[in-house]
Amino acid sequence: MFKYIIKRIAQAIPLLIAITAICFTLINLAPYDAVDAITTPKMTREEIRSKREEYGLNDPVPVQYIRWVQNICKGELGYSLVKHTKIEDDLKEKIPNTIKLVLPSYMTAFILAIIIGLFAxxxxxxxxxxxxxxxASAGLAVPTFWLALLAIYLFGCKLDLLPIMGMHKIGDNSFGDFMLHFIMPYCVLVIGFLSDLIRYVRSSAITQLGEDYVLVQKAFGASKKEILFKHVMWNVLLPMVTKLGMSLPMLVTGAVITETVFSWPGIGVYFVKAISSLDYPIVMSILVLSGSLVILGNLLSDVLCALIDPRIRIEK
Known part of the structure; x- marks a missing residue:
């Protein structure tokens, strides 16, 4: 197992290099320069040229890329062009806020999906x-932002039951105030995650019910309920573990739209503001972080499957 993990990590290194190269190339192909975010019409050409020299944008593209990757390897993500704050400090503040919202939402949807999917x-x-x-099909068709806006209109404006934006009231950091702000985005995300997971569990369970071992259990006189919850469920959990591992990037970027609608102070609002203000260092950092989490999630799902199913360990 240890050798397998080391091998997978070694295979991930070229993927990480490819992700950084693609992110850097796409940003450099954008129609606007990073300096455009901090220049004003009153600046002279000399001042703009000085800004470009200050941020190293006059260097050849390969030199800029190598310097950027070296900084990432050192754990230095750079500074925001607009606010001039350290990006790693901003992420340390924003990521926990996103995890507080996304993790409970996804785990609730995950558990409910197993129960409802097996029942279906x-x-x-x-x-x-x-x-x-x-x-479930209707839930997949309904856009998350529309559901969020509907919740804001009904429970925030019409009934005036819940606050419509933010994570806390100004000056009130109590747990009760947090829960009032948490309820609406939490419910919207649970509904958004639940629809896809229910269909996935239902499809996997129906496939398993057609396998030979189910016929054997029926021949031994096992009831359909016993077959479903004692045998089929555990075989359904295996692909669900894979899906759980692949959902790791959602902890960071899984609620961009919902966070933006509810003004939740997480990665979503931070990312959208960076895009709108052409703050390219932030955009590249979040894209690389998300891509790295995809690779890590894939590795974790493989390891978890190998730990759960002995047959996978034998094959490896």
């Missing part, structure tokens, strides 16, 4: 299954 598979082609499948 148990009642395949019956009325309750059609209702669940229709609701």
């Amino acid at each position: 598979a148990y009642h395949k082609n019956q009325k309750i299954d059609r209702v669940i499948n229709t609701a």
Whole structure:
């Protein structure tokens, strides 16, 4: 297992290099220069040229890329062009706020999806299954931002039950105030995550119900409920563990739209503001972070599957 993990990490290094190269290339192909975010019409050409020299933008592109990658390897993500703050300090502040929102939402949706998906598979082609499948399809079709705006209108404006933006009221950092701000974005994210997960569990469970081991259990007199929850469920959990590992990037970038709508002070608002203000160092840092989490999530899902299923360890 240890050799396998080392091998996978070694395979991830070229992928990380490719991610940094793609991010850097795409940013450099953008129609606006990074200096455009900090220049004003009153600046002279000499002042603009001085700014470009200060940020190293007059150097050849390969030199800029190598310098940027070297800084990343040192843990130095650079400074914001607009606010002149250290990007790593901003991320240390924003990422925990995003995790506080996304992690409980996704884990709630994950657990509910297993229960509801198995229940739908148990009642395949019956009325309750059609209702669940229709609701899940509708949930996939409804945009998250529309659902968030609807929640704000109903519970924030019309009924005036919940605050509509932020994570705390100014001057109130209590847990109760946090929960009031947390409820609406949490529910929106749970609904957004739940639809896809339910269909995934239902499809996997129906596939497993057609396997030979199910026929063997039926031949031994096992009930359908016993087969579903004692045998099928554990085989369904294996692909769900893979999906759980691949969802790791969601902890950072999984709620960009929802955070923006609710003005939740996490990575989402930070990322959108960086894009709108052409703050390219922040954009590149978040893209590289997200891509790295995809690779790490893939590695974690493989390791978890190998720990859960002995057959995978034998194959490896």
